Amino acid sequence: MLDVCDLSVSYGTIRAVRGISFTVGKGELVSLLGANGAGKSSTIKAIAGALKTSGGAVTLEGKDITSANPEQVIRAGLATVPETRDVFPDLTVAENLMLGAYIHRRDHAGNRENLDRLHTLFPRLAERASQAAGTLSGGEQQMLVIARALMARPSVLLLDEPSLGLAPAIVERIFEMIETLKKSGLTILLVEQNVNQALAVADRAYVMRLGAIVASGTADGIRSTSDLSAHYLGG
Amino acid sequence: MAFAIQFLIDVLSLGGAYALMALGLVIIYGILRLVNFAYGELIMVAGYTMFLTSGSGLPWLLMAVLAVAMAVVFGILTDYVAFRPVRAKSVTAVLITSFAFSNLLQNAALLFISPRPRNVPLPDIFSQTVSIGGAITPVRNLITIAASIVLLAAVAFLMRKTTLGIAMRAAATNFTMARMLGVPANLIISSAFALSGFLAGVVGLLWIGRIGTVVPGVGLEPLLVAFIATVIGGMRSLPGAVVGGFLLALIDTTLNYTLSQDLLKFRDAFTFSLVILILLWRPEGLIKGPASGQRT
């Protein structure tokens, strides 16, 4: 489904991502783990088209999206939820969701149907439809960005640190929801620092350190690797 | 009573024009972080289009439509000449190119038309006056008020109710995120410049309608007005720009009625000192704009 091959990202002379390769199969939930500064977010941004790659290739369902800009990436079927939880704070919740469906803006019936489905998944968002998104709590904003990404009806969802800075109870809810999405058949790439939670929902995982992939395998396999914490603490 | 009506009409008609000027500038700044120095020249373009078509025998309304269309075309041209090629480089580069483009257009008018004022055709109604509650007022003031109400409502509708408008507001706070949802950057940028040109075109007709002539430097005063109103209204907020326009009109009209001729000459110095003071007190302007924001 999503194939990343030998991807590199550089900021000037600093190489943040050094030729990494991984795949996410259809319907799979793959987790990309690593400490702060391991190059996870650069990887996500490069895939999403928000950052220029300096080498390698990214293909989505066989289509090359390596040098695609963000507009083209979403049209190819890959939606990104950035770690910065970028709601449009001055727009209402409903307007945020409406923009999520920008690429389907002529398909009113389809959008309505999708919106109803998401409203059952996130009832909170239905209640706050006409409220400015900036007034939502952190957890609600996270729900909104995920729901907004789903309005594009993507075939692959990139989730960058969805639990970052949220209270434990809310993190719990977010992961429950990720599990629900996975069960609905959505292909997900989940980037997390929260190793235990991520491995609990993931099928497979890759561990990044200093811009390279240092371990990979099934979630259970990774969990049993004894030096996992070393990768983290060694950051 | 007549004086109060007179004062009110003066403030509203001047304020309507100022608000439209400020709105056209702030649309570009809010979304693209570009202080467009060539904005005033869009007003000039509208004026010269009227002058150039005046001999054609076209009905006035058609000429006016053409004039606004030309302002839109030049607005989009500003994007292609001054903004797009350098937007990835630096804020200063964009400022310099827009300043250069402004000079380019002004001097093109000097070279190809004339440094001297040129007459702009106006329908008779622009020079008529009516009496409202004892106050004699030019009809064009009422036209300006009506036009600004219609346009402000239209812009509000565009920004609140249409997908394009909502996407533009979204892009104003977070351009990258908007693109990640599939909103094409170029569409947003071109729409912003086109809308800015449209507002400049209409305000150009109203503004030039007050004097009846157009000169190459006609855009400077509207540009300065837009600067002040924008700063008063909060740099990046569209409603703020409108409020700023009306407030400035209130200040200007009051000064016009109260200051002596000697001091009135310094009016620009007063209002611009006010701008500097406001920016010192609140660098983002009086009214807070959209929360965050980064350049493309």
Added chain:
Amino acid sequence: MKQSYITALILIAVIAVIAVGSQMIGIRLYDRIATNLLISLVLVVGLQTFMGNSGLLSFAHIGFMGLGAYTSAVLTIPAQMKGMALPDLYEFMKVVEISPMLAMLAAGVVAALVAAVVAYPLMRLSDAAAVITSFALLVVLYTVMNNWSALTNGPRTLFGLPKTTEMPIAAIVAAIVVVVALAFKESRTGKLLRASREDEVAAAALGANIPHLRWRAFILAAFIAGIGGALWGHFITSFAPKAFYLKETFLIITMLVIGGANTVTGAVAGTVLITVAYEGLRGTEAALNAGSSGSGQVIGLTEIVLALAMIAVMIVRPGGLFPNREIGHILTRSRRKKEKTA
């Protein structure tokens, strides 16, 4: 440091060549153009001390030039002429008449003082707020010059300044200004300012008070602009406030930006290049006007070409001709490279 000396020597040599060369040709027109060039050089290098080090665009520079020109005018116009030139001048100033050299210094001091007072709070601002305030400052200065009739004769032309700016004086002042600009660039203030432009946080961590540093640079720039204004005033001998407004602002910004705002070399190169282009284009305009007897004047062509050049430079080479290295640096580097390869 050594490279700065080489840069200074080369730039002074350029100034000397312009000065001596134009004298040797012996055509009055060239003498005028060259003197004008050197005065522009003072202004552009002055603007460079602020823009090049702080990275902020300033539109107000020409306003300070105007302050300098008017200060020097008020101080030097002969007492017996003052009644005519400045009929509304305050009584106690009517008798003042000092030497133009002293007046030039006073012009710089007045411009610097005004800059110090008005600019201190402004230096906190960046981005659009900084640009709009500097633009607003230009408008305020212009409006004041245009209307403070007692001191400036209002929008009317002020005449009667003694013509004391000759080529050698312009050349000497230009050379001094170049040295000052280079020294400022290498000073602690200059270095910290340039560091702050790359990374505000890091520079602040080094203990740099950025607004204060910018303020110093701004005052220096205004001081040089004031001197330049006086120099120009005593060259042209009569002028009106509109000489210190947008057209001239555009011209000096063009010179600096095309040459490269970050380097003194760029400021000098831009001034020379644009002056030559400007005079060439103006000559063409004049020739066209003479040819097309009466059928419309050709004006604005020069500015159009300059504006196009400026846009082209920003697209192709946004740093200008000398984007970050001074000429001395470039030369020593290329020599070292040669030595290495040899």
